[in-house]
Amino acid sequence: MSPRVEQSLSQLLHEALVSLRTLGKRSILALLGIVIGSSSVVALINIGHNAAVDAAMIFKDMGTDTLVVQFPPKGNSNVPMRTHLDLDAVRQAVPGIAHIGALTLFSGPVVFHGRSANANVVGITPDIKDAMRLVVQDGRFLSSFDANETYAVIGEQLAQRLGTPGDALKVGERVRINDYLFVVVGLLQPQPRAMLMPVQANESLFLPADGMRRIYATPQIGNVIIRAAPDQDMEHIATQAAAALNAQLTDHEVGITVPQQMIDGMTRQSRTFAYLLLALGAISLIGGGVGVMNVMLMNVSERRREIGIRMALGARQRDIRNLFLLEAVTLTAVGALCGAVLGMTAAWLYAWLSGWAFALAVAALPLGIGSTLFVGLFFGIYPAVSASRLQPVEALRDE
Structure with missing residues (x-):
């Protein structure tokens, strides 16, 4: 210039x-x-x-590789949901699944040393830990060998509500649900809040699915949580999983929530x-x-x-x-x-x-x-x- x-x-x-x-x-x-x-x-x-x-x-915290399955009844059917599903058959039918677990839900009071707190009592299959990305802070999580045991794993917020500064809830303590005592074998780390999950782990107590009959006469599977292997087409996984689960059900439909679609x-x-x-x-x-x-x-x-x-x-x-x-x-x-x-x-x-x-x-x-x-x-x-x-x-x- x-x-x-x-x-x-x-x-x-x-x-x-x-x-x-x-x-x-x-x-x-x-x-x-x-x-x-x-x-x-x-x-x-x-x-x-x-x-x-x-x-x-x-x-974000739930992960776009996670699917939440629900089982609404078909039409006006009043037939209760099944208590067991063959999740191994679903895993074999859908190779892209890394982890799959089922949840049985119940809500009621949990008592520890006279202190009571309402909580989500969740009956689970062992693979739910990895499917929901649960992390144990102290002790261990439930395994397949605990199916008939009165063991429990407790979320961080629930443990704080039941404990006091001088009487904290620790691994090895016993909590009462209805008329049964359950030994606490694990305490979870604080988990991020995942809005699509049917339960919030921080406020829940986890039991083996087979042990839910002790506190609930007719337990029913409420949800199945699926976590896919890396780099999978989630819509394709959802379609295949729905077909595999439909083959086991007659009176219920299969509804799968794909987080990526919602995002x-x-x-x-x-x-x-x-x-x-x-x-x-x-x-x-x-x-x-x-x-x-x-x-x-x-x-x-x-x-x-x-x-x-x-x-x-x-x-x-x-x-x-x-x-x-x-x-x-x-x-x-x-x-x-x-x-x-x-x-x-x-x-x-x-x-x-x-x-x-x-x-x-x-x-x-x-x-x-x-x-x-x-x-x-x-x-x-x-x-x-x-x-x-x-x-x-x-x-x-x-x-």
Whole structure:
């Protein structure tokens, strides 16, 4: 770029800033409109992004390689669900399954040293530990050799509710469910909350499935949890598993929840939500752009004589146009930067109040600042072109 051009741009920018400063309150009001519009775009894009991230986190800890199977009755059938399923046959029919286990659910009080707490009592097959990603903190988990034993594994929150600082629930202690005492052989580590799981491990007590008859006369399988091997097509696994389980059932259907499908659906909904928020921000931004155009038209009207003098001294139409266009863009650029800072602050504050982990949307700043500059340029064109088309003689006649 030549020194002459650099000097011209520097001079134009200086004159633009001087002109905007002389506008006083009108310039500040137009700037405020741009700041509000720009901050709305930046904040709403980030809020939509954080909402999508928070929704996806609901399923992250469960894992997209996990399937939850339910068994709703067919039609109006009142036949109870079976107490056993041949899970080994399902595993053989579907080679992509890494772990598969069944759950039998019961809810009732658990008593330890006179202290009682309502809990989910879950009858399980041994492979449920790996299928649900359960981690033992102390002791061990239930195995196939414990089928007829009165053993139990307890979740972290339930253990804390039953214990006290001076009388903690430890491995080897006994808890009572109905009229039976169960020996605690394992305590679980705190488990992440998985929304799709039929039970929350932290608040549950796990027993061998065969031992559920001690506390519940007619135990029924409520769910089957399937964890696939790495790099498997989960929809294909779900279809094959449903076929294998249907072959064992006559009065119940097989419904399988695929987390990835739910994540994809929530992502689409979040994207639609983000577009709606972006549209609201754009409306606010357009309002700010109209304010810029109004200020620039008034600026042109008040400076007609100045324009006439510039043209009489040799200024070309494009020089006049560029001067007023640069004023509009300068005003918009200041508003865009201030709005970006305000918008990010508002988005962070909203995430903090909502209990979300704040994550910056990649497109927020470029789209917010870029759209604001475009609006300023668009709404500044008409006043700039109007100023450049004034006739010098007519402009000089204005007092």
